[in-house]
Amino acid sequence: MRWGAVLAGLTLVVSACAGPDSGSGPERTELRVAVLPTPDAAPLYIALQRSFFEEEGLTVKAEIVDDGTRAVPRLAAGELDLAIADYMTVFDLVDKGARLRVVADASQAGTGTAALMAQKDSGVTTIRELRGMKVAAPAGISTLLVEVTLKANGMEPDDVTMVRVPYPDHPRALSEGRADASNAWEPYVTAVEKAGGIKLADTVAGPTADFPVAGWVASDDWAAQHPRTMAAFQRALLKAQKLAAGDRRAVQDVLPTYTRIDAATAAAMVLPAYPITLDVKRVQRVADFMAEFGHLKARLDVAPLMAQQPPQLRAG
Template identity: 45%
Template sequence: MEKTTLKVGTIPVPDSAPLQVAIERGFFKAEGLEVQPEVVAGGAVATQKLLGGSLDISLGAYVGTFLAQDKGAGKFKYVADSYGAAPGAFVIMVKKDSPIKTVADLKGKTIAVNVLKSVSQLTAEVQMKVAGVTATQDQFVEKNFPDMPAALENGQVDAIAGVEPFITVISKAGGRIIVDEMTGPTENLPIAGWFTTDATASKYPKAIAAFQRALGKAQELVAKDRKIVEETLPKYTKIDAATAAVISLGSYPTSLSESRLQRVADLMKEYGYIKNDLDVKSMILPPSAS
C-alpha cells in the first residue's frame, strides 16, 4: 500500500456515521489503514483542503462538488456513497403562527438554507416549481443549521430548509412542516458521499481501495440497523441519545449508483446551477475487486 495513514474530512452530522462506525469497529485497522478524522466546516472547506493536499478524502454533498467540478475548481472522484434522502429528513418549516400554509405561499418569502446553491436550496426550488411558483435567488438566506430555530422564531426569516436534529427542535417549539423537500422529483435523492481529487486517487489507488472496503462494511451495518446509528451519533455530534432515538434519518446507500447521482447533476442543470452537462460516471471511482 502506498500510504497507511489517510486524513479524512468529516462533518458532525448523521451522514458521517459509517466512518465513525468503521473507526470504532477496527475496519480500517484490519485493512492496515489509520484514518485520522478532521472536522471540516462544510464542503467548500473540504474541497480546498483536498486540492491543497491537507486532506486525502472528505465527506461532501454532491451538489457542492458538482458545482466545483463544473466551475473548473478541480477534478474530483467519489469513492463511496454516504447518505441519501428519506422521508422527514429534509423539510421546509415555518413557525407556529406563520401565515404560510402551503408551498405556494413561499413565493417572495425568505428561506434559510445552510449554504446558498446547496441541495437544500435546489430541492426547495424544485418543490416551489411543483407548486407553480418560481423561486428567486434573493429569497434564500444563508444560516448555519444550529442558528435556524432562533432565526425562525425571531422573524429573521419566514421559513427554513432544515435537517435533524433541528427539525425536532423546531417541531417541539410548535413549528410546522410545510413540505418534505425530498418528494416527487427529488424522492430518494443522493445527498452526500466520500470524495477525493483525481490526483490523490491516481497516486494512492491501494490506500483508497482499502478505505472503500472498510467503509463499505460499516455502510452495510448502518444500512441494516438504525440502532447502530443511534448509538454512534452522540459520540461525534451534539445529538444526545434521547434525540438520536426519535429523529428522522436519511438512508445509507451501499453502492455508488451512476444513475442516482446523475439525477442530481441533471436537476442542477435544469435549475441553472451548472452551465454544462455533467457526466457523473467520470466522477465515480468504483471499489476495486482486489
C-alpha cells in the same frame, strides 16, 4: 551443499514476495479525512469504533470541519486524503475546474429527512403561501431541494428570497422573524417542531425522493496514485455502510460521539439512508437538477468522476 547460502537466498525471495513493495498492501496507511458533524458520516465512525479500517491496514484520522466547500479544496493541496461533502458542492467545484473523484457514496435523503417549516402562529399553512417571503436555507443541496420543491408546486425559485442561515440557527431565525420559513434538515426538523414549527412540505419527495446527499471524495491525482489504499478504504467503509443500513441502533449510538446530537434526539430523528453501492444514475440526478436550475454552466456527466469500485460496491 551450502545450506546457509540456500536458506539465505530463500529468505530473500520470501521477503521480496511479502514485503511492502510487493504491491499487495495500501500505498499509504495513514489517512487524514475531513468529516462533517452530521449523520451522513456515521458509517465512518462505526468503522473506526469497530476497527474496520485497521483490518485493512489503515489508520484513519478524522478532522471535523463545518463546511465542505472549504475542506474539498484542501484535497488538491495534499492537506487531506479524503473528505465527505455534499454532491452539489463537489459538482460545483468540478464545474469550476477542480479534478475530483467520488470514492464512495455516503448518504441518501428519505421522507422526513428535510422539510419546509414555518412557525405555527405565522399564518402560513401551505407552500404556495410563501410567495414573496424569506426562506432560510444554507447554500448547497438544501437550496436545490427548495428550488425543485417550489417548481413541483407550481412556483419558481425567485418567488421566495433565500436567506443563508446555518441549520442550528433555523429555530431562532423563525422565532425572531428573520425568516418566514426554513428548509430544515434533521435533526433540525425535530428541533423546529419542538420549538413550535409546522411542516409545510417535505422537500425530499416526488422528484427529489431518495435524493443522493453526500459522498466521499479525493483528488483525481490521489485516486490515481493510491488505488490499493482507496480500495482498502472502500472495503472498510462498505462494512460500516451495511451495518448502518441495517442497524439503526448502531447509528444512534455513534451520533453523539462526533455531533451535537444528543442520545434522545438521535433516537427520535429521521435518519438518512446509507447506500452500499455507488450508483451513477442515482448520483446523476443531482447534477441534472443543478444544470436545470442554473447552478452549472452546462450538463455534467458524472460517470467519469466515479472512482473504480471493488466488485461488492458496484451497482448492478
